[in-house]
Amino acid sequence: xxxxxxxxxxxxxxxxxxxxxxxxxxxxxxxxxxxxxxxxxxxxxxxxxxxxxxxxxxxxxxxxxxxxxxxxxxxxxxxxxxxxxxxxxxxxxxxxxxxxxxxxxxxxxxxxxxxxxxxxxxxxxxxxxxxxxxxxxxxxxxxxxxxxxxxxxxxxxxxxxxxxxxxxxxxxxxxxxxxxxxxxxxxxxxxxxxxxxxxxxxxxxxxxxxxxxxxxxxxxxxxxxxxxxxxxxxxxxxxxxxxxxxxxxxxxxxxxxxxxxxxxxxxxxxxxxxxxxxxxxxxxxxxxxxxxxxxxxxxxxxxxxxxxxxxxxxxxxxxxxxxxxxxxxxxxxxxxxxxxxxxxxxxxxxxxxxxxxxxxxxxxxxxxxxxxxxxxxxxxxxxxxxxxxxxxxxxxxxxxxxxxxxxxxxxxxxxxxxxxxxxxxxxxxxxxxxxxxxxxxxxxxxxxxxxxxxxxxxxxxxxxxxxxxxxxxxxxxxxxxxxxxxxxxxxxxxxxxxxxxxxxxxxxxxxxxxxxxxxxxxxxxxxxxxxxxxx
Amino acid sequence: xxxxxxxxxxxxxxxxxxxxxxxxxxxxxxxxxxxxxxxxxxxxxxxxxxxxxxxxxxxxxxxxxxxxxxxxxxxxxxxxxxxxxxxxxxxxxxx
Numbered sequence: 001x002x003x004x005x006x007x008x009x010x011x012x013x014x015x016x017x018x019x020x021x022x023x024x025x026x027x028x029x030x031x032x033x034x035x036x037x038x039x040x041x042x043x044x045x046x047x048x049x050x051x052x053x054x055x056x057x058x059x060x061x062x063x064x065x066x067x068x069x070x071x072x073x074x075x076x077x078x079x080x081x082x083x084x085x086x087x088x089x090x091x092x093x094x095x096x097x098x099x100x101x102x103x104x105x106x107x108x109x110x111x112x113x114x115x116x117x118x119x120x121x122x123x124x125x126x127x128x129x130x131x132x133x134x135x136x137x138x139x140x141x142x143x144x145x146x147x148x149x150x151x152x153x154x155x156x157x158x159x160x161x162x163x164x165x166x167x168x169x170x171x172x173x174x175x176x177x178x179x180x181x182x183x184x185x186x187x188x189x190x191x192x193x194x195x196x197x198x199x200x201x202x203x204x205x206x207x208x209x210x211x212x213x214x215x216x217x218x219x220x221x222x223x224x225x226x227x228x229x230x231x232x233x234x235x236x237x238x239x240x241x242x243x244x245x246x247x248x249x250x251x252x253x254x255x256x257x258x259x260x261x262x263x264x265x266x267x268x269x270x271x272x273x274x275x276x277x278x279x280x281x282x283x284x285x286x287x288x289x290x291x292x293x294x295x296x297x298x299x300x301x302x303x304x305x306x307x308x309x310x311x312x313x314x315x316x317x318x319x320x321x322x323x324x325x326x327x328x329x330x331x332x333x334x335x336x337x338x339x340x341x342x343x344x345x346x347x348x349x350x351x352x353x354x355x356x357x358x359x360x361x362x363x364x365x366x367x368x369x370x371x372x373x374x375x376x377x378x379x380x381x382x383x384x385x386x387x388x389x390x391x392x393x394x395x396x397x398x399x400x401x402x403x404x405x406x407x408x409x410x411x412x413x414x415x416x417x418x419x420x421x422x423x424x425x426x427x428x429x430x431x432x433x434x435x436x437x438x439x440x441x442x443x444x445x446x447x448x449x450x451x452x453x454x455x456x457x458x459x460x461x462x463x464x465x466x467x468x469x470x471x472x473x474x475x476x477x478x479x480x481x482x483x484x485x486x487x488x489x490x491x492x493x494x495x496x497x498x499x500x501x502x503x504x505x506x507x508x509x510x511x512x513x514x515x516x517x518x519x520x521x522x523x524x525x526x527x528x529x530x531x532x533x534x535x
Numbered sequence: 536x537x538x539x540x541x542x543x544x545x546x547x548x549x550x551x552x553x554x555x556x557x558x559x560x561x562x563x564x565x566x567x568x569x570x571x572x573x574x575x576x577x578x579x580x581x582x583x584x585x586x587x588x589x590x591x592x593x594x595x596x597x598x599x600x601x602x603x604x605x606x607x608x609x610x611x612x613x614x615x616x617x618x619x620x621x622x623x624x625x626x627x628x629x630x
Contacts, residue, residue, distance in 0.1 A: 001574040004567075009577070012566040017559055027559060030549045032582040036620065038544060042536040050564045051612075055624065077625040080583075082614030092571045092587055092612045099607030104594065106603075 039080070051084040466503035472528040474504055485519040492517075496525045504528060571612055583616040 010024035019027065035053060039045045045053045060076040090097065457475070461468035481492060489511060493502040506513055508526040517523070536544075546556040567577050567585065576586035592608045616624075 001576065002570075004570050004575050004577045006579060009563055009566055013559060013562055016562050017555075019559075027549055027551075028563060028579075031545055031560060031563060032579045034541065034545045034548060036582060038536040038541060040624075045536045045541060046538055047541060047560070047564065048538040049561065050568075053614075080614075080616040080621060080624060082585075082612075084612040088568050088571070088612060091568055093610045094572060096607065096609050099609070101595070101604050101606045104603040104605050 047085075049085055050088060051082055054081045054083070055079070056081055460504075460507045464503055464507045467507050470503060471531055472501075472504065473531055474508055474526040475529045476527040478525040478527040481523045481525055483517045483519055483521040483523055487519075488517060489513075489515060489523075492523055492525075497528065501528075581617055581620070583614055583620070585612060585614050587611070588613045 006025055006028050007021075009028050010019075010021055013019050013024035013027060014021050035045055035047075039053045039055055043055045047053075055078050057078050058076060061074050063072050063074050064070070065072045084092065460474050467474070478496070481496070483492070489505055490502050493505040497504065502513070504526050505511070505523065506515075509524055542557050542560060543553055545551075545560065546553045549556060551559065570577055571585070571587050574587055576584055578584045587610050590609050590611055593606050595604045595606050596602070597604060
């Protein structure tokens with residue numbers, strides 16, 4: 001932003017009307033001098049195509065000295081005002097021309113804003129009403145070429161620049177702008193009436209959210225009182241780069257703004273758009289980023305784009321429309337996809353864990369409702385566990401056409417580790433004896449004998465959890481050992497059975513762990529059979 | 536003072552024809568407006584400064600309907616008379 005002076009103005013006169021620099025300067029001076037004199041004389045001076053100067057009389061009023069707090073009287077005086085022509089006003093506000101004032105619904109809070117406007121602005125608004133009634137003598141299009149030829153933004157803000165490029169591409173004319181306005185109004189309304197607090201899913205991305213723009217603007221209001229100096233304007237633009245862009249880019253952004261906008265995604269796309277701004281932001285560029293968007297999220301986004309495109313056709317379509325709308329739609333969709341995948345993964349993990357647990361339990365053999373086929377398999381594999389007698393009796397049983405009951409009971413006997421259920425075995429034996437013919441009876445008797453032998457074994461597993469969960473079954477007596485002095489259960493079991501086997505000795509002898517042994521005491525060493533659980 | 540009087544006043548002072556002064560005044564105005572669009576300010580000694588200021592968005596209440604409205608941010612052209620002139624009016628011109 002530069003400051004122009006009389007000389008600069010004179011320069012234009014020199015170039016355009018052939019005056020000498022000196023003459024031009026004096027002309028310019030005379031011009032403004034006339035303004036001043038005429039204004040002081042007539043109190044009102046209107047320059048066609050520029051604006052109106054007025055001198056307004058202000059009556060005396062009471063006020064307070066801010067430092068001392070004492071009452072002070074401000075004398076009546078006169079002040080000079082200038083109200084730009086509507087033409088000039090629109091040209092100056094060109095970067096923001098797509099905005100319209102919207103009606104607020106209840107509940108929308110803008111605590112940081114300057115409610116009511118400044119005194120200056122109010123006066124300005126009052127005057128502007130009368131100005132707009134005056135005929136527009138120089139149409140916008142006259143001013144058009146000069147502005148479009150430059151193509152330079154009002155401020156060095158990406159904001160303004162983006163905006164200008166957008167509008168230039170759309171070939172701004174006054175009609176065009178007005179046409180856009182009607183569409184943009186509702187969109188802006190939806191955008192602005194959206195409570196800022198509701199879209200908070202995006203962490204730390206409030207600046208980029210459309211609906212977060214309120215909060216961001218709140219930040220901007222620090223120290224500002226409705227008017228900014230030059231430096232403020234620049235910093236304002238830079239700070240609100242993203243948010244302004246989202247606001248501007250289409251104020252043509254539609255209902256999508258109501259939905260959640262995934263922060264990362266929108267920011268990336270915004271960056272893309274911004275980066276391509278610096279020269280030619282073309283429709284193709286936007287198309288490319290659009291395509292990228294679609295690809296990464298799949299078909300359903302295409303559908304979303306289409307439906308939005310249809311609704312867009314009413315408003316004169318700038319490709320930016322599709323971009324931002326689809327982008328925010330994609331972001332929303334993408335977020336849900338991610339969440340869904342996370343949930344699915346967790347569910348699968350839980351299911352597999354539970355399944356593994358069940359499988360383990362089955363292995364342990366606590367489950368009796370097993371299909372006989374499975375039973376057979378486990379039978380075969382656990383053959384090695386069995387005594388020869390049991391095995392042969394099993395085979396015999398099979399030959400006699402075993403009931404499923406017998407089979408299950410067999411399984412019960414074998415697979416249930418150290419938990420042979422004596423009652424059921426007895427029942428099974430009884431059943432066997434009752435239902436089978438003589439031959440099977442004898443066979444069963446033999447098997448019953450075999451079972452009985454095992455029946456006489458106490459349920460060591462139920463006595464001691466270590467035995468129940470241990471790797472071995474106690475199948476009988478190995479030998480009897482006399483304790484010598486200085487020996488312990490641990491040392492004895494280690495010698496006969498190995499490291500960590502004392503639990504079997506303790507259970508077999510009915511000794512509590514770490515019981516002190518007296519020399520000469522008789523310890524029964526159990527005979528152990530490996531359970532061989534791993535199938 | 537309407538535009539016609541204004542132009543004729545200038546032309547009598549500067550000696551150019553009314554038509555010419557009108558054209559030249561238009562040139563001046565165009566140049567200034569172009570600068571405003573670019574964000575540049577224009578300063579005229581002994582007269583004042585024209586600059587472009589940004590007004591932030593604000594909540595306005597329509598006094599008759601009590602309807603709350605959100606006025607969007609905008610850029611406005613602002614005129615600041617030179618201090619000497621302003622003070623002169625402030626002090627000497629009072630009723």
